[in-house]
Amino acid sequence: MDFKSWKDNNNSKQSESSNNKSDNATSKNNSNSQGFGKANPNISGEEKIKIEEKLNEYKGKSEDDLMKELFSTASKLKGEGKLKPSDMEEFYNKSKGFLNAEQLEKLRNLIKMLGV
Numbered sequence: 001m002d003f004k005s006w007k008d009n010n011n012s013k014q015s016e017s018s019n020n021k022s023d024n025a026t027s028k029n030n031s032n033s034q035g036f037g038k039a040n041p042n043i044s045g046e047e048k049i050k051i052e053e054k055l056n057e058y059k060g061k062s063e064d065d066l067m068k069e070l071f072s073t074a075s076k077l078k079g080e081g082k083l084k085p086s087d088m089e090e091f092y093n094k095s096k097g098f099l100n101a102e103q104l105e106k107l108r109n110l111i112k113m114l115g116v
Contacts, residue, residue, distance in 0.1 A: 043094050051098065074114045088116045 043051070058066060077083035088111045095107055 043097060047094070051094075070110070071114070074116070078114075078116070083114070083116055085116050088114070 061069075074083055092104075092107060092111060096104065099107065
């Protein structure tokens with residue numbers, strides 16, 4: 001799936017979910033129990049700091065902007081031979097302590113869309 005297809009699909013899902021915003025807010029609030037406060041044995045303190053810094057760089061960006069940057073960076077890295085399935089699986093596993101179940105599912109789908 002390319003970015004345009006993902007965007008079109010995501011926009012239709014957003015309109016469906018707009019009626020469930022209160023459910024999403026509750027879900028996000030519950031994610032704090034899985035967020036930065038939860039220790040992930042796969043992540044060192046230094047890695048955690050790097051992740052938090054990187055996340056702060058992306059605050060305030062729209063989802064479209066984030067997706068464009070993701071696909072652009074992934075394309076560049078794939079062209080350089082620097083984006084490997086094992087790296088993506090490691091990233092997914094390290095993300096588990098930071099994301100709730102819904103976010104993990106989105107991440108898994110993004111990894112699939114990247115074709116890695």
